[in-house]
Every structure is written in structure tokens, then in C-alpha cells.
Amino acid sequence: MRAQTAAAVGDADVALFLIDARAGVTPLDQAIARWLRSADTVVIPIANKAEGRAAEPGIMEMFALGLAIPVPARYPCLSPLPAETVALLRPWNS
Secondary structure (H helix, E strand, C coil): CHHHHHHHHHHCCEEEEEEECCCCCCHHHHHHHHHHHCCCCEEEEEEECCCCHHHHHHHHHHHHHCCCCCEEEECCEECCCCHHHHHHHHHHCC
């Protein structure tokens, strides 16, 4: 499974890295973020379960991963994407 993931990230233009914001950043999340930072792929972190104040500490922890600005995913739909994220996606949206 690890080889498949490495191949998929290597072939991708953009990778979405989903983290449970309520659980916060785990040691496994940190290890994956280190690996993703070494890839030549644009990585956009997504903070899943970002509804309410319980998720705020987890979202703040995601900034320490050294990736792009986390995008909070809130029910019932994904929050508006920050301008920086939209700029990263623009080449693939043309």
C-alpha cells in the first residue's frame, strides 16, 4: 500500500492531505507530512470535522506541519477555499 501511495503522489499534480481536526495532529500525521514535504507534488492539507470550537486546536496544529494553509472542511460543504489554495489549483482548473 505504501508503494501505491508513493506512486500516486508522484504522479499527482496536487495531493489533498486529510486530517481529523477534532483529534488533532497525530504522530502518524507528522510522519506523513514530512514525507509529503519531500515530494515534488503540491500538498493541500484539509482539516476534516472542522465544525465548532472543538476543531480549532487541531486546525492550529496543522500549521506546524509546514504545508500550505489548512482548508477547513465543514458540514454540509467544504468551506470556501483560501485565495492561496485557489491560486495553487488554478493551473489544473483551466
